[in-house]
Amino acid sequence: MPGEMPRLGLGTYQQTDRETCIESVRRALEAGYRHVDTAQGYGNEAHVGEGLRRADVDREEVFLATKLSTENLGYEDVLETAGESLDRLGVDRVDLIYVHWPLDTYDPEETLPALDEIRDRGLVEHVGVSNFEPRQLAEAREIMDAPVFANQVECHALLHQEDLLADAREHDYWLVAYSPLAKGDLLDHPVLVDVAESHGATPAQVALAWLLDREHVAAIPKATGDHVEENLGALAVDLDPADAARIDAIEAERRVVDFDAAPWHASGD
Numbered sequence: 001m002p003g004e005m006p007r008l009g010l011g012t013y014q015q016t017d018r019e020t021c022i023e024s025v026r027r028a029l030e031a032g033y034r035h036v037d038t039a040q041g042y043g044n045e046a047h048v049g050e051g052l053r054r055a056d057v058d059r060e061e062v063f064l065a066t067k068l069s070t071e072n073l074g075y076e077d078v079l080e081t082a083g084e085s086l087d088r089l090g091v092d093r094v095d096l097i098y099v100h101w102p103l104d105t106y107d108p109e110e111t112l113p114a115l116d117e118i119r120d121r122g123l124v125e126h127v128g129v130s131n132f133e134p135r136q137l138a139e140a141r142e143i144m145d146a147p148v149f150a151n152q153v154e155c156h157a158l159l160h161q162e163d164l165l166a167d168a169r170e171h172d173y174w175l176v177a178y179s180p181l182a183k184g185d186l187l188d189h190p191v192l193v194d195v196a197e198s199h200g201a202t203p204a205q206v207a208l209a210w211l212l213d214r215e216h217v218a219a220i221p222k223a224t225g226d227h228v229e230e231n232l233g234a235l236a237v238d239l240d241p242a243d244a245a246r247i248d249a250i251e252a253e254r255r256v257v258d259f260d261a262a263p264w265h266a267s268g269d
Contacts, residue, residue: 002173003126003149005096006063007212008235009035011178011222018047024224025051029062031229037152037176037220039067039100040085049089064089065096067130067152070104077105078114082123093123098130098152102263108136112143119146128152128174133263134167141171150174155217156182157192157207157247158254168216177211180219183256191246201237208234210247 010028015021021044025036029052038048045066052062066089072081082097097118099111115127126149129140140148151168155161155177168175181204186192192203199206204221208231211219221231239247 002216004063005150005174005218006033006035007218008208008232009033009037009063009065009176009218009220010228011220012036012038012044012048013042013178013222015047015222015224016043018044018050020224021047022051022054024228026055028223028228028232029055029057031232033228033232034061035063035065035218035220037065038089039098040069040072040081041067041100045085045088046090049091053090059091063095064091065098065128066094067098067100070101070106073099073105073107073111073114075110075114075117078111079118082118086123093125095124096126096128096149097124098128098150099132101131102129102136103261108139108143112140116145126150128176130176130178131263133266134163136263137167137171148173150176150218152176152178152220154179154255154257155211155219156180157186157189157210157250158182158252158256160248160252165214165216173216175217177217177219179256180211180221181207182254185254185256189250191250195239195243195246198243199237199239201233202230204230205234205237206239206243206247209237209239210244213239213244 010033038045066085127146128150130152132151186207187203192206196203196206211217223231
């Protein structure tokens, strides 16, 4: 398995309300989460940092990840804005920083050496990518000195991402699943509902448990309120092979995040 990372994390996409975001992070950490994910583009790094400080949990116990926005991927911009992210988060370094999308100012020959540089400077422990396709991952491995620690992509029972998962296993990095509940589309899926009923669990817990049973996969569902604890309960759901086979058999080619310029639409991928 790749390096250490808690396999169930808290996503914070769209959590722009300051107090809601702070409380979600605090509540999640005190409930037992040890992985929090944010991004420059989310506009909430300062809120996440405050939630981390308010939680009765040592910073050293928390795996903290953020992402570089697509307008900040030039060499100097990576160095400058990575430092700004640390300032907003109120930390000396983050455990993982991703290239959010290989779009706009992304230039492999500039962006990837800059990731090496911020790692060498001690601003980050690990570097990763997000929304990369196999061709782009191969290019990153060729250019960067640091290993690709993770590729964060949409992944759930309606989008299995088998090619990317095979690449993650072959090259020993994490596939981190965002939108692991397919923006709620899975919560009333009859297979998930049926399996959940047989386990005394919720469909969300079953959907997450199915992901976490897959080798080299982590998941970062976003959550507020009681859903924070509900999602954490996925760790206690023990799916048997028949359950997993039923979920595996769901037609699995439905994206909930898609647009014309997305990397998976580019020629050559």
